[in-house]
Amino acid sequence: MDLVAAVRRFNRTVTQRVGALDDEYMARGRPLAQARLLWEIGPGGAEVAALRSRLGLDSGYLSRLLRTLEGDGLVTVGPADRAGGDGRVRVAALTGAGRAEWAELDRRSDEFARSILAPLPGRRRERLVAAMAEVERLLVASLVVIGPCPPGDPRARACVRAYARDVGRRFDGGFDPALSSPVHDEALVPPAGVFLLASLNGEPVGCGAVKLHPGAPAEIKRVWVSDQVRGLGVGRRMLDELERYAAERGWAAVRLDTNRALTEAIAMYRSAGYGEVEPYNTEPYAHYWFEKRLAQ
Amino acid sequence: MDLVAAVRRFNRTVTQRVGALDDEYMARGRPLAQARLLWEIGPGGAEVAALRSRLGLDSGYLSRLLRTLEGDGLVTVGPADRAGGDGRVRVAALTGAGRAEWAELDRRSDEFARSILAPLPGRRRERLVAAMAEVERLLVASLVVIGPCPPGDPRARACVRAYARDVGRRFDGGFDPALSSPVHDEALVPPAGVFLLASLNGEPVGCGAVKLHPGAPAEIKRVWVSDQVRGLGVGRRMLDELERYAAERGWAAVRLDTNRALTEAIAMYRSAGYGEVEPYNTEPYAHYWFEKRLAQ
DNA sequence: CCACATGCCTGACTTTAGTCAGGAAAATCC
């Protein structure tokens, strides 16, 4: 396939070559891992656990890197000083020298970006930046991973709150979760159902849930996608995953209800093969009820 | 500046993240350097010197990597068997197992590219690929480096031959270098003049020369840019460099002659500040003579 | 309050990447 060949070319020429140059700029004599860590701590400081997950480092390795930067007088690591906080978590912060070094990295990163733009005449510069933004935005879709998550997880809670907020802005007269039919956590934990989370680099950017009602079609709830990744097909993938979950466990149909204000969602349901059915519940915020028969 | 910020974002999200993933796909258990080397050798084999320059490796390090791959039965290294060849150069070739491994890397590279495209709906896929191609093409301009080169160097010779070939295709009645006023190598070596080569990853993609005539304007000759990078401003950068060379050595003006068939070149000279002057030589292929006064 | 999990740490280790000096064989220069 031709598209695949084009992506491979891009990976080889852009990703590898520019990536290597960027690393070189960043490192400036220091081991790359240290430079990256220094950069990631940033002027505002960061919790050690956050650094570990953002950089994907082994706990022992990270600890050693922090000791080195501490030894060089660039960083201090101390207990998190927010009152009532977890006494185990530690926070890394830059010293004066560390901030100076960080600013130097920032300057060099700017310089590198400028060196990429410099050889191009003005109009081409803008075209390059526009194309970069497009690649970035579309690639983000590939980096979104969807997986199960306990509905009580803080990330899941954050998504549900964001869902209520978004929906409240769009419905006539807002949205009061207390008036809507409640969804209990237990109903979204296997085997009764599942809550799926879409994440981008560990940050939650979408969610969806399905309840497996015994002897009735499975019910899809709380499908939400963050603005950050809207329009990239994440909602459709979420729907596919939820359907697959129900189908694999023997359910032959799924259904859902929705509000007339959510026009793109309605269009997505229709294009995904959902057909309108009679109301199957008394959800006060619903105007449409959809159902889809599942394969197998 | 906003453009710089956009480029930085691109570097961070695309280059680093996709680059790292690509490496992981490529490595599959084996050290990355070995995987890259195996890939670079390819089914057709490659000379050791070519591998060294393409991968930018130390001679000793490369030799050791080859021994390891040889020890694993993936590669054989032997003398180049073309008759009359240089007896020192050695050629690395894949064994049966090596070819199988190479095919596996090829397959995985395809798989990775597919995994990037998979989450996107059809139209977005095409937009991504188009944007990638645009980024790639425009970034290439930043990777072109221009520097002095002896006119006798094989890369310089190749450029001059390509120049004659290109020009021959465009002039009415072709181009016979023997009829054109000759340019001797000595005139293009400092301090008499200079020959500049534009390279992309070590491959020659353009050239240009300037002769510093004592007591007369400096003369620009043989400005050529390969199709590969045409339209990216490389010609203009070459011109700038040649002018700078002359200006720094005290020349107050440069001039050049050109053929009416080279319409884009003529437009470039005009936009770069060149003005038409009376013929200053009897070059049979010239229709226009241009001159530019240099600053300082 | 006990058992267990979690967050961060240290010590001991391996692998990978890369450098540097020099050496044998072939090619080239004068």
Next chain:
DNA sequence: GGATTTTCCTGACTAAAGTCAGGCATGTGG
């Protein structure tokens, strides 16, 4: 035809990156 250069090689290093096991303090669920 001898000096020099080039190509590839080996041996001896070093630094960086990363892994693994275990330990101590703190937090949490029963």
